[in-house]
Amino acid sequence: SQELEQSPQSLIVQEGKNLTINCTSSKTLYGLYWYKQKYGEGLIFLMMLQKGGEEKSHEKITAKLDEKKQQSSLHITASQPSHAGIYLCGATHPGNNNDMRFGAGTRLTVKP
């Protein structure tokens, strides 16, 4: 089973709508990473969260890590077609800092 559960698996939204993607770990996280991937291409680093309760924003994307450091959400405001792609959450765990495990990804489609 996945150590990191992402939901939803896929998401279709109308341009301009807000959306949220969730990532839940079965273990306490050390670091939580969000990446975006276009089909068959490399992973683009979005944000990294380390502290419980931490929140970071970049342009219209906001990511939060809960206090217990087991759940993160990625929120996109006023989505655009350029936001389309696969969003992956990755996590490292205490004592295993270099072995990043990924969730299965959320495929986002934004309809113009």
Add this chain to the structure above:
Amino acid sequence: AAGVIQSPRHLIKEKRETATLKCYPIPRHDTVYWYQQGPGQDPQFLISFYEKMQSDKGSIPDRFSAQQFSDYHSELNMSSLELGDSALYFCASSLKHGNYEQYFGPGTRLTVT
């Protein structure tokens, strides 16, 4: 800004052949990670190197080996290739060993026929 460079971008090999993938990290990054992403799957961690020494080992098959050189570039050597080795192979680099942002390269798409 300079990014992680991987070569080749595409590679086609036959079963039982060998392949070598190369990764050039972002300048000043001393840690390199290798991941394998099968079709429709999430990336799986294979192995990492810090300062030319292996630092962590994931699900890397015994048929594969890797090393990091004095200029911090890394090579993933794959022998006795199998059809199931067909995948995207990503290299990532980070500034320091430990919990730092990993920046990914564009990947090498390996097809084994």
